[in-house]
Amino acid sequence: MFRIRLPRPAALVAAGGIGACIATVAVPSAYAVSPTPADTCTARPADKNSEAPLSCLGVTASLDRLPAIGERTTLTVAVTAQTDVKRAGLSLQLPPALRIVDRDSALAAPTTDAFGQRTSRTLALTPGTRTVKLKVEAVAAGPAQIQADISDIDRPDPRRAGHASVELTIGKDKGSTAKGMSVTKADAAPADATAGGPTAHDRPVRPGAAAPAAPSTPPQAAAPGKRYAPVCVSGTLRNRFQSSEGGSWNRKADRDLPVSNANVTLWGRATAGGGTQKLATGLTGNGDGTFNLCYTPSASVTSQVWAEFQTQAGSMWSVVDGYNRRYATTSNALSNVSGNKSLGTVYANSGQSRAWHAFDTLNKLWWDRGSTSTCWTSNQRDGRCTPITVQWYPGSQDGTYWTNRDDKVHLADSDPDSGHTTVHEAGHSLMGKLYDGWWPNVTNCSPHYINRTSSTTCGWTEGFADAVAFHTFKDTVMTWGNGSSMELGNDRGTRGMDWGDACEARVATALVDLWSQVDGGWTKSNTMMSRERQSTFREYFLTDRPAYGLDSGSKARNILYGHTIQY
Numbered sequence: 001m002f003r004i005r006l007p008r009p010a011a012l013v014a015a016g017g018i019g020a021c022i023a024t025v026a027v028p029s030a031y032a033v034s035p036t037p038a039d040t041c042t043a044r045p046a047d048k049n050s051e052a053p054l055s056c057l058g059v060t061a062s063l064d065r066l067p068a069i070g071e072r073t074t075l076t077v078a079v080t081a082q083t084d085v086k087r088a089g090l091s092l093q094l095p096p097a098l099r100i101v102d103r104d105s106a107l108a109a110p111t112t113d114a115f116g117q118r119t120s121r122t123l124a125l126t127p128g129t130r131t132v133k134l135k136v137e138a139v140a141a142g143p144a145q146i147q148a149d150i151s152d153i154d155r156p157d158p159r160r161a162g163h164a165s166v167e168l169t170i171g172k173d174k175g176s177t178a179k180g181m182s183v184t185k186a187d188a189a190p191a192d193a194t195a196g197g198p199t200a201h202d203r204p205v206r207p208g209a210a211a212p213a214a215p216s217t218p219p220q221a222a223a224p225g226k227r228y229a230p231v232c233v234s235g236t237l238r239n240r241f242q243s244s245e246g247g248s249w250n251r252k253a254d255r256d257l258p259v260s261n262a263n264v265t266l267w268g269r270a271t272a273g274g275g276t277q278k279l280a281t282g283l284t285g286n287g288d289g290t291f292n293l294c295y296t297p298s299a300s301v302t303s304q305v306w307a308e309f310q311t312q313a314g315s316m317w318s319v320v321d322g323y324n325r326r327y328a329t330t331s332n333a334l335s336n337v338s339g340n341k342s343l344g345t346v347y348a349n350s351g352q353s354r355a356w357h358a359f360d361t362l363n364k365l366w367w368d369r370g371s372t373s374t375c376w377t378s379n380q381r382d383g384r385c386t387p388i389t390v391q392w393y394p395g396s397q398d399g400t401y402w403t404n405r406d407d408k409v410h411l412a413d414s415d416p417d418s419g420h421t422t423v424h425e426a427g428h429s430l431m432g433k434l435y436d437g438w439w440p441n442v443t444n445c446s447p448h449y450i451n452r453t454s455s456t457t458c459g460w461t462e463g464f465a466d467a468v469a470f471h472t473f474k475d476t477v478m479t480w481g482n483g484s485s486m487e488l489g490n491d492r493g494t495r496g497m498d499w500g501d502a503c504e505a506r507v508a509t510a511l512v513d514l515w516s517q518v519d520g521g522w523t524k525s526n527t528m529m530s531r532e533r534q535s536t537f538r539e540y541f542l543t544d545r546p547a548y549g550l551d552s553g554s555k556a557r558n559i560l561y562g563h564t565i566q567y
Helices: 350-366 419-434 456-473 504-517 523-529 537-548 554-562
Strands: 014-016 026-028 057-063 072-081 085-094 098-103 111-113 116-125 128-138 142-152 161-170 185-187 231-248 251-258 263-269 277-283 290-295 302-310 317-320 328-330 334-337 341-347 388-391 401-403 408-410 477-479 485-487
Touching: 057 085, 057 142, 072 085, 072 116, 072 142, 072 161, 085 098, 085 128, 098 116, 116 128, 231 302, 231 334, 231 350, 231 419, 231 477, 263 290, 277 290, 302 341, 317 350, 334 341, 350 388, 350 419, 350 456, 388 419, 401 419, 408 419, 419 456, 419 477, 419 523, 456 477, 456 504, 456 537, 504 523, 504 537, 504 554, 523 537, 537 554
Parallel strands: 057 161, 185 328, 231 341, 317 388, 388 408
Antiparallel strands: 014 057, 014 161, 026 401, 057 072, 072 128, 085 116, 085 142, 098 128, 111 116, 142 161, 231 251, 231 290, 263 277, 263 302, 302 328, 302 334, 401 408, 477 485
């Protein structure tokens, strides 16, 4: 259970069912809301080694053949229910490389945007399996992912939801299409023409492609002692992705945002046949994704210059694939460069959009981490920081959890669509760093439910991770990768939520109110946690806060009382 599993080549048939469970050192998602009526639900992903827990709803998706460009195939989606669901939402998404040409009449008319085509329908489910078929046509070559989601619309809960994914790489000729998709190293996605982009004389080409003839003189070797003025190449890195924040079960919110603090390397070739050289390195700008990298050329004209962006922020956090490789997007190349140039807007490769979304989400946590050092926590110092690492890849069934064995967040296929899910799991890693690798003996946490009683140790560790997400996003909402969400703000009159410090939602909301209304932020609390270790919220509040000089008096107790916690 504690080994690192590397993904096998993606299967043509995918299945999914999502929930929440916990092991001694594997801390999964907190996003189970309440127990389902059936205790014997067994829907799970097809991968027998998956850590994903059981659900009462499952979905599979399969193609009857692998289509090349111009060929058609049948997509079969099967929904399995192990309990009654009055309103189940089935959502299907095809990539731009595939197009729906015929569909089940009960499915909504497809809508099309930059992410491909979507269709959906609602169903009343009873125990059993139902299938939906669509005819699809391949219209473009390259990596493609088909996704299917089923969820209980009225009871948003990962234990009443399932996700399926089919990955393939579409070829141009019959028989050339293959299972699986590789997007770890990829070219940038096409960008719209933008003001300030490359001019006609700077027309970008693929790195390694033959450069067009220079508009003026050819590359010239530097004369002995001759120095050329520095050349600067600028631009902006952005990412188009789908977000559960602001979305719904059948349509997530489309986002187009800059990517902050990504490692960027400027590469080039001095001559058309010359070797590749590293010219400069840096980070994209915080908040705007801009970059401006300068180098001193060895000749009057540099044959080719391009930028490569990786899902790593310095050495503080990164997103890796199933083989621990960082994702890289490479821009087009500028040809025959002399003087300052702009690459304009570079968009992260579309197949990597979830990796970049998870990466940029961690940027939000970084700038709100509550540390007095330049590391994630105050007990770590410069030169001895430990990073947060997220592992994700298209179609992943290895999630959703964090483990202190490798201090790595494991996200399943659609998890990065929810910033709350990403930060919740990173919150476990943050607690592990605050505790310098120590972890409480957590009991009765498998499964656990965000609004139900588990144990005081489970309520503390899961409640803290929930609070990290609430603090980062300035809300009390939980979102899931399928676009569903639930408001968890509460008081003593809130219905459908258990009382006390064994309920993680109560602990989470009490924490964020203590931080905002008593402590003036969470830095002092986090610093205290880096010096004292707690197994329960009671220990945190009654023993360590007073010892560290944080208020546990009447105002603080009234906050707890409002969230049904009374000591």
